[in-house]
Amino acid sequence: MFADTSYLRWARTHFEGVRYNLGSSGEPTQRLDLTGIDVTVAAGPGHLIDAVARHNQVSPEECHLALGASHGLFLAFAALLTAGDDAIVETPTYEPLLRVPEGLGARVIALPRPAHRNYAIDPAELAALMTPRTRVVAVTNLHNPSGARTPDDVLRELAAIAAAQDAYLLVDEVYGSFDALTDDAGIYRSSARRLGANVIAVSSLTKTFGLGPTRIGWVLAPPELRETLEAQLTANVGILAFDLANIGVRAFEQLPQLRNHALARRGTKRERVDAWLRARGLAWSAPREGLFGFVRAPNIEGLGDRIDAGIARHDVVVVPGRFFGDPQGFRLAWTLDEADLDGALERLGRVLDGE
Template sequence: MKKINRLMHSLYMHWAKTHFHAKYNLANSGLTNYPLTGLHVELKELELTGSSYYGYEPLLHAIGERYNVTAKQIYTTLGTSFANFMVLTLLFEPGAEILIEHPTYELLISTAQHVGYKVKRFHRRFEDNFQIDISALRKSVTPKTRLIVLTNLHNPSSALTDDKILKEIGKIAQSVDAYVCVDEVYLDSAFELSLRSSIRLGKEFIITNSLTKVYGISGLRCGWIFAKPELVQKMWYLTDLFYVKHAHIAEQLSVTAFQNLDKIKEWSRSILEQNHRLLNKFLDTRKELEVFRPGYGTVVFPRLKKGNVEDLYKLLENKYDTAITPGRFFEMPDFFRIGLGCEPSIFKIGLHNISKALDELRLSSN
């Protein structure tokens, strides 16, 4: 029997799925779980099976209204994960190149490799507050480039890429007839900036997003793509190869979530504001860390100036029941990611534990 030689897997996702048991979990990039009771839904309002094959109209309407896009520009799917998978799969052709930011969410790289792209990278340097180096990006595109991919806000740093830079990236993509895929799963967490989806910047933009991170609603798997209608149509056709239809209950509950989204946003804002204050106090006292602090977002990405992040990670896991995300998953082993989405009482203890572990590591290296 022939072997499967091209078995792709994601080291990061495997780690994430098997290491989220810590009591003080600061490894999660999204908000803690929003409770089902917060949706005030009655069982009798739900139906098990529906007849929506190419998008559930009420959900398309709810998403469209919230983000100011038409139903024809929306493709609904299972979380941002499947949204990204769909975009990368749809646009692939043999020999295609993809340009992905560095550092980034690891799944973007492993998915691109699985699909068959030649993966090229463009840098976002710590010294530049993780902003995109446009001139380097310009030099990296070729006639084979199909897609330029970035996260906005940036995972792992929460850096914002503004409209001016995004338009530049759009022009670079247009110059070689490519698309720009912007994963906006963290964008809504920059509450005070009231940012709008970059789908409005041009037909070359494709946006992926979901309710999983900023709104703490991971369980419904409510994700979507915004793209020009011709592409959305192709996505629905490609879906015929994947599955018949979505779980109808999840679609109905997603509509209810959208009806409650302003309230859920305030819940999320309150948690993140408290945790950003706690984080600032913590960072002010930790001289062994240097960090870009955007002041918003669900994650920060400090650098450990001296010492080994893996030692810190292991000490936290084994002695303090505390989880952080080691920078090796972002190809930056001197860094680690702290997620701000958990309950503030948990977050406070988690930070305190990081302080204790940092002290201990310093003492043991003296």
Template sequence: MKIKPFGVEIWMNEFENHCEFNLAETCVASLTVEQLLEMSGKNANVLDDLMPMKLTYGAIEGSDRLRDAICTLYQHQRRDNIVVTHGAIGANALVHETLVEPGDHVISVRPTYQQHYSIPESYGATVDILQLRPENGFLPDLNEFAALIRPETKLVAINNPNNPTGALMDAGYLEKFIEIARSSQAYILCDEVYRGTAQDGDGFSPAIADLYERGISVAGMSKTFSLAGLRLGWIAAGPEIREAVSIHRDYNTISVGMLDDYFAALALESKARILERSHQITRGNLQILDDWVKREPAISYIKPKAGTTALLKYDFDMPSREFCIALLKETGVMFTPGSVLHMEGWLRVGYANSPEILRNGLAKVSGFLRQLNDQGIPAARVEMQVTT
């Protein structure tokens, strides 16, 4: 099996340990173990739980405690609908491995996490891209989707809230999307790893597994819950998918770590305090980013409705990778070039780090933009470029 290089992960691996202001980060600012224990009220007695713990494989499917805690994030899921995985990245890979075969027809939105189009393509599927466009607020065009769907379409992959745009399909929009998929009985895999970060209300958009009988929700502890170091995710789906996925899971997972399981359950049982912190960061920081964009004539964007990232359009005629490398060398600020997301002419900014890092980093970017302008770098010749 041959697969295309994973653009965004290669970029992060190459540069993220060499920057001063990481504005490519996609997680809500990570929690320390101390903060997690304080939020959960476990400071004094956590060792009472950990010291007698025998480090076996643990519960193969994930502990009942953890799966019950995961179910509290959904309206209609129960313990037996949950498959615990090595991160959301492992959950996505398992779903594609389970469902996609050579010759299948798959539809994936783009931009999105590259797993959702490169993995099925590597399995020999025909993958049609449903391009997300700024003129639609980066929401899928329902007419374009209807034109792509076929009677034999096997799987549709979406990302809600979307990475990198921060676009959000609400319940009404999702219902329309589902009706189109239902016409061919296609599965919908919805990567919901940023679910819980909406800019209003409780932060939670509807989950596809709660709305659609062939819906598959994937999520994890990394983004909204600030615990990427646990490397813990899950799949929420009906019995047919759960059983099929579990067969494949036996070959590459066995179980997640017992300590990961323990701390993830602890966090989800304390989710109110963690979510309060996450909302304070994402909502406050988006205002910082929005104010900055309004002050910068060479930068524009579609303001995110959720998530931790935004796509910035820059008004200079230079490749995005060249822009980002020059920015990093000059200022210590790390962005992600749109080229690794098939969105040349754009930049991805992660705005959920600490407010101080965001403010100071954006100030550095402002100086860099002035420098480009003073050097006479020409304005971009096109309004938007989308690499297909």
């Protein structure tokens, strides 16, 4: 049985309707031009797979469709794990990276990404955690919740360590294409799938492009997993809806415009968040890219309770660190409109002060 993924349930409850949302980690929902689409006529999944392959610069044979990145993670874990296997998962972490392997009967082993290293992964620590039962090593890039990017050379080293035990490196790269890594043609040339034969990459159009409602996601995997992944998708959803392919193909055609819109919205928000945190003496991950970071506040007593109470009291929300395994911190995002940022931070200050 799969345990409750408490973060996703909490987010569904608290992100909608709050006036000052400093918690949501992706671009706000964007409108697609769907003129002329007939949802009763399927474009065919092959057309969408071709679009995913072009976007990631991999072969169509490596591409598998999913209903968003979280569903892609489920499919990847289900294709790799059986009861009694080991899954090594980064910590702090995005909660589904824990709940899915646990639900499949695997033993989850924590791979530390400590704040004092600014959430960097030490490959030597991974090597020490590997066992003969390890089937998968799971990380996020950009790291959720810190926003830290793991360099390609480190990912290659992690993949080589996993390969020595016939295991796979699973990279959730749903935040990976932030900033300049998707080019003017809508091509993402830095997918982790290209870094090693045993690397699996999962992503979607949700976070970078603001297309969460479309549920256009994918798994990029080596050819030997093709039949297994297709079997998991069939068992899980049967046949994907016709309009998924129609809308997905149209979405990829519009990625350059969506990218440019997202870049224009960035403004100076990250720099203003950084200045506000420094003025309050709060340490954070200070990522150079992306739309969120992780703030540690070990000296604030009852931090999680203050954050929860502040949603109703001050109409502002950040994500409590308990959902990532670090209750003395919180994830802070700057996806709201630039005009609202100062007001949101002022209210967050009241929350942290216990008002």
